[in-house]
Amino acid sequence: MEFFEFYRRERWPTIFCPGCGIGIVMNALYRALDELNVDLDKVVFVSGIGCTGRVPGYINADSLHTTHGRPLAYATGIKLANPDLDVVVISGDGDLGAIGGNHLIHAARRNVDMTVIAVTNFIYGLTGGQVSPTTPHKMLSTTTPYGNWEYPFSLALLVAASGANYVARWTTSHPYQLKNAIKEAFETPGFSFVEVLSQCPENFGRRNRIADPPTLMRWMRERTMPLKDVMEEVSSPLELVDLNITGRFAIGKFVRRKRKTHGQLLRGEEDSLESLRG
Amino acid sequence: MGSPIKPGRYFLSGNIASAEAAILAGCRFYAGYPITPSSDLMEHLARRFPQVGGILVQMEDEIGSIAAAIGAAWTGAKAMTATSGPGLSLMAENIGFAAMTETPLVIVDVMRGGPSTGQPTIASQGDVMQARWGSHGDYEIIALSPNSVQEYFDLTIKAFNLAEEYRVPVLVLSDAEIAHMVESIVVPEDVEVVYRETYPAGVRVPRPFEAKCDDCVPPFPVFGRGNKVHVTGLTHDERGYPDTVSPETHSRLVWRLVNKIRKNADRIADVEVLNPDADVLIVSYGIASRSVYAAVKAGRAGLFRPRVLWPFPERRFAEVVEGKKVAVVEMNTGQYFYEVERLALKHGAESVHLMPRLGGAHPKPREVVDFVGGLGGGA
Ligand SMILES: Cc1ncc(C[n+]2csc(CCOP(=O)(O)OP(=O)(O)O)c2C)c(N)n1
Ligand code: SF4
Numbered sequence: 001m002e003f004f005e006f007y008r009r010e011r012w013p014t015i016f017c018p019g020c021g022i023g024i025v026m027n028a029l030y031r032a033l034d035e036l037n038v039d040l041d042k043v044v045f046v047s048g049i050g051c052t053g054r055v056p057g058y059i060n061a062d063s064l065h066t067t068h069g070r071p072l073a074y075a076t077g078i079k080l081a082n083p084d085l086d087v088v089v090i091s092g093d094g095d096l097g098a099i100g101g102n103h104l105i106h107a108a109r110r111n112v113d114m115t116v117i118a119v120t121n122f123i124y125g126l127t128g129g130q131v132s133p134t135t136p137h138k139m140l141s142t143t144t145p146y147g148n149w150e151y152p153f154s155l156a157l158l159v160a161a162s163g164a165n166y167v168a169r170w171t172t173s174h175p176y177q178l179k180n181a182i183k184e185a186f187e188t189p190g191f192s193f194v195e196v197l198s199q200c201p202e203n204f205g206r207r208n209r210i211a212d213p214p215t216l217m218r219w220m221r222e223r224t225m226p227l228k229d230v231m232e233e234v235s236s237p238l239e240l241v242d243l244n245i246t247g248r249f250a251i252g253k254f255v256r257r258k259r260k261t262h263g264q265l266l267r268g269e270e271d272s273l274e275s276l277r278g
Numbered sequence: 279m280g281s282p283i284k285p286g287r288y289f290l291s292g293n294i295a296s297a298e299a300a301i302l303a304g305c306r307f308y309a310g311y312p313i314t315p316s317s318d319l320m321e322h323l324a325r326r327f328p329q330v331g332g333i334l335v336q337m338e339d340e341i342g343s344i345a346a347a348i349g350a351a352w353t354g355a356k357a358m359t360a361t362s363g364p365g366l367s368l369m370a371e372n373i374g375f376a377a378m379t380e381t382p383l384v385i386v387d388v389m390r391g392g393p394s395t396g397q398p399t400i401a402s403q404g405d406v407m408q409a410r411w412g413s414h415g416d417y418e419i420i421a422l423s424p425n426s427v428q429e430y431f432d433l434t435i436k437a438f439n440l441a442e443e444y445r446v447p448v449l450v451l452s453d454a455e456i457a458h459m460v461e462s463i464v465v466p467e468d469v470e471v472v473y474r475e476t477y478p479a480g481v482r483v484p485r486p487f488e489a490k491c492d493d494c495v496p497p498f499p500v501f502g503r504g505n506k507v508h509v510t511g512l513t514h515d516e517r518g519y520p521d522t523v524s525p526e527t528h529s530r531l532v533w534r535l536v537n538k539i540r541k542n543a544d545r546i547a548d549v550e551v552l553n554p555d556a557d558v559l560i561v562s563y564g565i566a567s568r569s570v571y572a573a574v575k576a577g578r579a580g581l582f583r584p585r586v587l588w589p590f591p592e593r594r595f596a597e598v599v600e601g602k603k604v605a606v607v608e609m610n611t612g613q614y615f616y617e618v619e620r621l622a623l624k625h626g627a628e629s630v631h632l633m634p635r636l637g638g639a640h641p642k643p644r645e646v647v648d649f650v651g652g653l654g655g656g657a
């Protein structure tokens with residue numbers, strides 16, 4: 001698929017700031033769907049509100065730019081009403097994790113067959129840099145000008161615990177792994193979730209004095225640890241929560257399981273304990 | 279596979295009749311969240327949908343319910359949700375989204391006493407203004423008001439037809455009593471069922487939000503057919519692309535969304551008018567209007583009873599209101615009264631009066647007769 005078969009040429013350039021990580025995520029999505037030879041006419045792209053929420057509007061396919069926090073609920077309706085469509089949701093950490101957190105938990109619990117790309121840039125980008133549920137403890141935002149006094153959480157862990165069939169987490173400085181994760185997510189039946197730690201130089205970087213995009217990418221990358229290394233050190237996966245609180249990020253594939261999808265359950269298919277463990 | 283309800287006479291409760299009407303109108307997607315006094319409508323569809331090929335999902339809240347229904351509608355489905363006041367409040371933002379994106383959608387609001395959790399099992403007409411103005415910004419919806427189980431059935435079908443024709447959210451404002459009273463109804467032999475005009479499959483539609491005129495409704499691009507439509511709640515141009523700063527684009531879009539309803543108000547209007555020559559004209563609707571017939575039958579008053587509350591049937595009202603003493607009978611503190619008073623005076627009424635009832639207390643037929651008598655309405 002040519003670049004401008006995937007993108008709406010007439011909408012170029014995008015609204016994203018120079019050096020923003022969302023471009024890298026878009027590119028990984030494009031390459032993943034290209035390598036999978038996906039028929040774009042059968043994919044619907046859905047988003048909520050935020051910088052990330054603008055992505056579907058640039059893709060040459062049916063797309064639904066919904067209300068803040070609600071893309072997963074809209075996407076659930078699309079998938080249920082026409083199971084022949086593939087649904088890809090791309091939205092921000094605030095959209096999916098704060099205002100839309102309940103929909104996130106329940107879409108994962110239902111194991112609705114869709115691919116979700118969460119762009120975690122640790123901040124509310126579009127609205128000018130307010131704290132988000134992923135802002136690391138003590139870091140600066142416009143609404144925590146003395147540092148974030150609350151704890152953040154890991155969307156990847158939350159979604160894995162809620163029942164998704166696939167969860168992975170990478171950063172924008174892992175474009176190759178990211179593309180492969182999106183491919184695997186797209187091909188995995190059920191709820192698939194790829195969290196991408198992404199730089200927002202404009203509203204997260206600048207405020208925390210890491211405004212230079214390459215420096216910000218390095219800052220993220222230095223704080224990542226491969227999940228399998230972390231698992232050797234911890235006694236329980238629950239300790240990963242604390243890891244996130246201290247501003248360290250486990251990356252890699254969190255889960256891939258074979259639970260029946262929402263659609264399969266609707267059609268009366270059932271899991272056995274063996275298949276769940278599978 | 280079962281079938282929609284067959285023509286004939288039935289003895290049904292309002293919510294069941296409405297659910298059956300939805301199936302008959304072609305609705306095959308329902309997303310909802312339980313709330314008294316609407317839950318039995320969803321429970322009935324949960325039993326019936328698997329028999330007729332419909333899909334029902336209980337979402338995590340009413341925001342998710344209306345969102346899922348809108349998503350389903352974009353795949354071409356006729357979609358519906360039902361709720362009551364607190365749920366309607368949660369749906370408000372996405373009602374605006376449906377209006378902005380011209381999504382056909384039916385919302386049944388079984389009204390109960392508010393504000394807040396209020397009186398969950400008691401009828402009211404307290405959502406009349408929320409239905410009209412609940413979301414932010416300028417937009418128009420259609421709202422219907424049944425006063426019997428038969429009308430609840432008929433107007434649910436009409437709601438789907440209007441939603442398809444005008445690509446707009448349509449509310450059916452019933453209440454705890456219409457929902458649960460059991461009455462005899464007739465399912466007619468021929469029921470008119472409307473389907474939205476769509477674009478052909480396999481054709482890219484470069485300007486999906488372009489309409490033939492500035493108050494027309496464009497055809498609907500169905501997801502998954504290669505029409506490649508971008509749908510956004512942002513102000514968008516005819517291509518569907520965001521254009522959030524131009525006064526022209528915003529005005530052109532919002533005026534079309536508003537005028538496609540306002541300018542067709544006469545076509546949409548559905549009013550019962552009785553005794554139009556009486557000195558006193560009662561305006562009443564829904565459950566409250568059941569108590570008004572005594573005064574009307576006694577010849578003491580005329581009746582103007584809109585089955586379509588919004589858009590307000592102004593032309594029909596203007597035809598009968600001149601020189602009249604107008605009495606509004608409704609079960610709230612006087613919500614429809616605001617609009618009735620404004621338009622009655624505009625069209626030459628002598629005076630406008632309100633008989634409000636709260637807390638589930640009905641206007642009793644005798645009280646209405648006395649109220650009308652107090653205004654000089656005599657037999
Ligand atoms: C109901 C509602 N509340 C608030 C907003 C304002 N708002 C728009 S985007 C946004 C947060 C965006 O942050 P995120 O989801 O992380 O996306 P990003 O811009 O960082 O990609 C907020 C609060 C809104 N549009 N709607
Ligand atoms: S504000 Fe941040 S997230 Fe938004 S476009 Fe700019 S850099 Fe990217």
Ligand SMILES: [Mg+2]
Nearest residue numbers: 092093123125
């Ligand atoms: Mg963000």
